[in-house]
Amino acid sequence: MQHEFSVQGMSCQHCVKAIERAVRALDAQARVEVDLAQQRVRVASEQPRAALAQAIRAEGYTVVE
Structure with missing residues (x-):
């Protein structure tokens, strides 16, 4: 299943790695694409979408629904 999130607070490659790591902690096989310019993941x-959003929030980012 494909999920797309609008995420505020991302600014660098450290942010990309933090989000990738958080999502893959839930699903090691997940494919994660982070677009810093568009603030999209x-x-x-x-x-479940809610679990993925919570993992991103736990890293300190704001997921805009």
Whole structure:
């Protein structure tokens, strides 16, 4: 399943790695694409959208619904 999130607070490659790590802690096989310029995160995963959003929030970022 493909999920797309609008995420505020991302500014650098450290942010990209932090989000990738958080999502992959839930699903090691997830495909994660982070677009810093558009402030978007796309995740291909079978995990529930709410769980993925919570993992991103736990890293200190704001997920805009």
